[in-house]
Amino acid sequence: MAHGMTQPTPKPYISEIHAYKPGKAKADDGRALIKLSANENPLGCSADASAALAGQKDTVARYPDPASNALRLALAEAYGLESDRIVCGTGSDELLNLAAAGYAGEGDEIIHVNYGFAVYEIATRKVGAKVVVAPDDDYGTDVDALPALVTPKTRVVFLANPNNPTGTSMTDSEVERLHAGLPEDVVLVLDQAYGEYLDGDGPAAFDLARKFGNVLITRTFSKIYGLAAERIGWAYGQPHLIDTINRIRGPFNVTSAGQAAAIAALGDKDFVDDSRAHNAKWRDWMNGEIASLSNHGLRAVPSAANFILVIFDGAVNAETANAELMEAGYVVRHLPGQGLGHGLRITIGTEQENRGFMDALRAVLEKAR
Numbered sequence: 001m002a003h004g005m006t007q008p009t010p011k012p013y014i015s016e017i018h019a020y021k022p023g024k025a026k027a028d029d030g031r032a033l034i035k036l037s038a039n040e041n042p043l044g045c046s047a048d049a050s051a052a053l054a055g056q057k058d059t060v061a062r063y064p065d066p067a068s069n070a071l072r073l074a075l076a077e078a079y080g081l082e083s084d085r086i087v088c089g090t091g092s093d094e095l096l097n098l099a100a101a102g103y104a105g106e107g108d109e110i111i112h113v114n115y116g117f118a119v120y121e122i123a124t125r126k127v128g129a130k131v132v133v134a135p136d137d138d139y140g141t142d143v144d145a146l147p148a149l150v151t152p153k154t155r156v157v158f159l160a161n162p163n164n165p166t167g168t169s170m171t172d173s174e175v176e177r178l179h180a181g182l183p184e185d186v187v188l189v190l191d192q193a194y195g196e197y198l199d200g201d202g203p204a205a206f207d208l209a210r211k212f213g214n215v216l217i218t219r220t221f222s223k224i225y226g227l228a229a230e231r232i233g234w235a236y237g238q239p240h241l242i243d244t245i246n247r248i249r250g251p252f253n254v255t256s257a258g259q260a261a262a263i264a265a266l267g268d269k270d271f272v273d274d275s276r277a278h279n280a281k282w283r284d285w286m287n288g289e290i291a292s293l294s295n296h297g298l299r300a301v302p303s304a305a306n307f308i309l310v311i312f313d314g315a316v317n318a319e320t321a322n323a324e325l326m327e328a329g330y331v332v333r334h335l336p337g338q339g340l341g342h343g344l345r346i347t348i349g350t351e352q353e354n355r356g357f358m359d360a361l362r363a364v365l366e367k368a369r
Ligand SMILES: Cc1ncc(COP(=O)(O)O)c(C=O)c1O
Pocket: 038, 039, 090, 091, 092, 093, 094, 117, 160, 163, 164, 191, 193, 194, 219, 220, 221, 222, 228, 231, 232, 233
């Protein structure tokens, strides 16, 4: 026996991974909190989607359609795309992981921007690839700095537009310019989990993916569609990219209930429009409120998503504010592990939640005077 270990040993690059920390819904002492920590839709989901979910309760003994055929057709129709260039996933999370697994491994490099979505680092490390972090430009993407980091080992670039946790967005021409700076054999994964919150639906990104064989768009039903619990994501790209994902995805990776709910959600445009309008209105309001607290050293990073990142540079720091907000019943996202110990990411909630949150934040700041 050449082994000699007392227990199985994970790959060293797996041991180095810090597991993803989801947004909290409860305080450490078990109290329920108002949850503004996970960028969910405060309006819930479309009533049509709820009805479709309920209608699936008798199908649970059967495996779902492994190809999500009806859902891909509905997506193609709704977004003006080709259904054979779409693959669905267990959340866009699965697809991000598969994009890394399909194109990178040990010895390869994957680039993402400083203050990028936490899953990029996990998806990179778990295939043994090296994480390369591109410098940010005041929390946004530095369009020229990122391509400059490409080496012969670069296989994938993860880029979220809008980005989480910063909320920053890139214009279509900036995305095109960044793409033009990448070699043709580097996959640009354009993560548009918050794409529906952009003005319009970001169709220019789809055009880029239609035209170029190295652009994969990922989208989700977890955000504006309000179906986070159902775990439904999708990706769009040229057939060879979709083929790669199809080879390695879970065979039954989207539940029947999820597929039915997503199709119904696509049919309810009013719900999506209302959600976008609600978000824009309250994000504006929240930005105004934060601006009025600049004397306390607070600043909101401009956001195109359903949350805002607030930077704390005054007497009350983000860590203290986070703890005291939790005492007051509100949970937001403090991300020191991502280099954002000085900020809090706040999801736009219902009117009542937003007003209550701002009152609580003001009280925390005033108390310190
Ligand atoms: C930028 C970004 N991409 C992808 C996801 C993954 O979402 P899901 O797996 O629910 O589709 C999230 C979720 O927070 C996100 O913020």
